[in-house]
Amino acid sequence: MLSISRRILTATTTNHHAVARCMSSIPATMKAAVVRETGDAHALKLETDYPTPSLQPGQVIVKNQYAGINFIDTYHRKGLYPRDLPFIGGQEGGGIVAALSDEAKAQGIQLGDKVAYSVFGSYAQYTAVPASKLLPVPEGVGLDVATSCVVQGLTAHYLTTSAHANLIKEGEWCLIHGVGGGTCQWAAQMAKLRGFKVIGTCSRGKSDIAKTLGCDELIVLDEVEGASYEDYESVDIVARVMEVTDGKGCKAVIDGIGKSTVDISINSLAHRGIFISFGNASGAVPAFPVLRLIGKSAYVTRPKLLDYTVDRAELVSRADEIFGWLKEGKLNVSVDRCFPLEEAAEGHLYLEAGKSKGKVLYRID
Numbered sequence: 470m471l472s473i474s475r476r477i478l479t480a481t482t483t484n485h486h487a488v489a490r491c492m493s494s495i496p497a498t499m500k501a502a503v504v505r506e507t508g509d510a511h512a513l514k515l516e517t518d519y520p521t522p523s524l525q526p527g528q529v530i531v532k533n534q535y536a537g538i539n540f541i542d543t544y545h546r547k548g549l550y551p552r553d554l555p556f557i558g559g560q561e562g563g564g565i566v567a568a569l570s571d572e573a574k575a576q577g578i579q580l581g582d583k584v585a586y587s588v589f590g591s592y593a594q595y596t597a598v599p600a601s602k603l604l605p606v607p608e609g610v611g612l613d614v615a616t617s618c619v620v621q622g623l624t625a626h627y628l629t630t631s632a633h634a635n636l637i638k639e640g641e642w643c644l645i646h647g648v649g650g651g652t653c654q655w656a657a658q659m660a661k662l663r664g665f666k667v668i669g670t671c672s673r674g675k676s677d678i679a680k681t682l683g684c685d686e687l688i689v690l691d692e693v694e695g696a697s698y699e700d701y702e703s704v705d706i707v708a709r710v711m712e713v714t715d716g717k718g719c720k721a722v723i724d725g726i727g728k729s730t731v732d733i734s735i736n737s738l739a740h741r742g743i744f745i746s747f748g749n750a751s752g753a754v755p756a757f758p759v760l761r762l763i764g765k766s767a768y769v770t771r772p773k774l775l776d777y778t779v780d781r782a783e784l785v786s787r788a789d790e791i792f793g794w795l796k797e798g799k800l801n802v803s804v805d806r807c808f809p810l811e812e813a814a815e816g817h818l819y820l821e822a823g824k825s826k827g828k829v830l831y832r833i834d
């Protein structure tokens with residue numbers, strides 16, 4: 470079998486800048502969960518002879534141990550967010566540096582380093598990652614936890630640190646929906662670390678996890694019949710929010726649920742509060758007239774992680790703060806389920822059913 474080290478050596482004779490260092494021979498083909506046609510969860514299929522990526526200048530090859538499963542992966546798989554076909558699923562991984570370019574070496578990266586990252590194609594044994602995107606994983610933080618941190622942890626960090634545009638201050642109220650889910654378990658804890666008072670909503674089945682997050686008030690909702698996610702009509706959330714906040718409402722509302730919660734979120738705002746609509750777990754937020762915001766002179770933002778990790782400095786400073794909190798025991802991350810990559814479809818089905826009580830990962834051998 471042609472090994473990647475041989476392929477790289479061939480490339481090196483024509484490109485003197487891309488001299489590769491390799492831990493051991495990397496096979497020319499690998500296991501990967503691939504989408505060749507968009508569709509339901511079964512459109513994601515395990516292949517055992519997918520070409521291994523070749524190392525380019527500035528990159529490393531990571532031998533993945535874990536890949537994170539995120540809602541956005543299901544949107545790519547379904548074609549809701551279109552991508553060129555075929556593609557390897559996933560955009561969050563963690564593993565060991567197995568080959569590196571000169572440029573990566575010059576940045577201090579070494580073979581065998583434990584790293585986490587977010588780039589396309591993580592549902593595979595090997596992923597080519599630009600050195601600028603690598604997050605070195607410190608001792609004392611497990612690769613599963615570090616992998617979990619990349620998308621959901623960094624998202625929760627920017628949501629509670631930056632996306633609110635400082636319209637909420639220490640000691641003021643923040644409403645966070647679905648704190649039993651992945652991103653918002655982190656967000657609730659980080660909002661507390663920032664000194665905000667937190668009201669969380671969660672479904673009854675996830676209240677055990679939600680109770681450990683330190684929310685000042687937890688609104689526990691019944692589940693939608695036959696499903697495991699919240700029925701947002703089972704409790705009058707706005708009335709409860711107003712009661713808890715002495716009629717003032719919340720200076721920030723963090724909402725990844727979308728369609729089911731948009732009205733609750735806007736109606737729970739305080740004067741000059743901000744509605745941070747960052748996701749659509751229940752469906753896309755329908756269009757609404759801007760005039761709707763006039764009652765409270767409210768703000769609305771629809772942010773995304775890429776715009777809050779614009780360069781290496783911003784990426785690393787957010788990750789460093791998160792890894793620091795993890796090491797100091799100030800932040801707990803629950804890895805809910807870890808599916809073998811061979812059960813690729815099951816991982817997506819589990820997430821889409823709203824069953825996750827924390828991070829859902831693939832383990833890659």
Ligand SMILES: NC(=O)c1ccc[n+]([C@@H]2O[C@H](COP(=O)([O-])OP(=O)(O)OC[C@H]3O[C@@H](n4cnc5c(N)ncnc54)[C@H](OP(=O)(O)O)[C@@H]3O)[C@@H](O)[C@H]2O)c1
Binds near residue numbers: 652670820824
């Ligand atoms: N903009 C960004 O930067 C960014 C970054 C990461 C994620 N996101 C988006 O944020 C959303 C949440 O992501 P996540 O990673 O936190 O997901 P997650 O871990 O699966 O949590 C989402 C939670 O939503 C709740 N939910 C309510 N209605 C649902 C429904 N109809 N179907 C499924 N779940 C439902 C579930 O909690 P309950 O059982 O408690 O209701 C579920 O645990 C997704 O739309 C994702 O794409 C955006």
